[in-house]
Structure formats: structure tokens, C-alpha cells
Amino acid sequence: MPTLSSPPVSHPPLSHLPDLTRPSSDRTSAQQLGSPAGLDLQAAAVPDRAPLVTIRSARAGDIPALCAMIAELAAHHGDTAPLDADTLARDLFGPVPWITALVAEAAGTLIGYAILVPLYRAQLGVRGMDLHHLFVRDAHRGTGIGRHLVAKARQEARRAGCAYLSVSAATGNVQAHRFYESEDFTPGPVTGMRYVQALR
Secondary structure (H helix, E strand, O other), rough: OEEEOOOOOOOOOHHHHOOOOOOOOOOOHHHHHHHOOEEEEEEEOOOOOOOOEEEOOHHHHHHHHHHHHHHHHHHOOOOOOOOOHHHHHHHOOOOOOEEEEEEEEEOOOOOOOOEEEEEEOOOOOOEEEEEEEEEHHHHHOOHHHHHHHHHHHHHHHHHHOOOOOEEEOOOOOOHHHHHHHHOOOOOOOOOOOOOOOOOO
């Protein structure tokens, strides 16, 4: 299961985006996923892995484990994660929630997460959602947890009225490219320049 740290990139035109109004026939549909509060999945028989995995929205009590996994993902890419629990709590549950977090839980332990960030195309009046982070801990990779997190991300995007779900992967991360293409993401060209200004 690939991991992702998503640099901002330009997005493909809507004509190249998958239709989020219909579930894909070869994976769990939004109806099968159940309510946005959570999803119970019977996991395949894997040594040292709990038989039941739940994919659900993050709760306040998940903040320490989420911070730890974000740090693990940063370390995987040779980066550091100065994020602290108070900042993550602010962005998930504060007066102006900025992100949505989904978690994979087994036997009371978080084993993976996804972070979603809203997008908007003003000229079209179209909402989208960016799959900013996708991470599964080493011991549980290759068991389908990442696919279930992506399926839950689709459900959340539909529930928010989004027309598309996007994701970015580093140019050389071929494993991630293959994974996202197997999940019906359509690759698009990266064009133009992105400028950043620090706000003080």
C-alpha cells in the first residue's frame, strides 16, 4: 500500500474526472458503506491482524494517534512533522474546521488514516475534494485498508456535494500511480506555476 504526501498541483479539467454520482461496480459502493459515522469491514485472515476493521470519521480522542501517524508519513518521505495536537484539533474540530480526517481502527488501535481538504472551481460553481494524505501502517499494508479509506473518502466527497475527488503523487512514486489508477483516478497533466506568499 503506497503512502502519500501530497504537494499542491493543478487539477485536470472536469471532462477527465471520474463520475462520482455512481459507485464503481468492482468495489464497495456508497450504499454498502453505510452511514458517514463509520463502516465495519471483515478483514482477511492475516497473522497478527485484528479480524474486524472499522473505517470511520475521526473523533477528538484520535488526535494523539493521528499526530503520530502524520509523523510516520513525514518520516517515510524523509521529512519532519512539527504539527502538534492542539493545531490538529483546531483544524479538525475548531470554530472553522479546515479538514476532514477518516481513520481505520482495529482492536481499538488506529492503523491508517486519510485527510480530505475542500476544493472549489469558482468559474464552474463546482465543489471538489482533495485526498491530501493517505497512510496505512507498515504491518497492515497490502491488506485492502487503503482501498477502504479511498472508498470512504468518495462517500464523504459525495455527501459534501462534490463532483470530483483528486489526489497528487510525486512524479517518481510509480507504486502510488498504479494504486490510484487502479482506483479509477485519471492522471492529468501538471501545467503552469504555483506561487506562494507567507502571511505574517
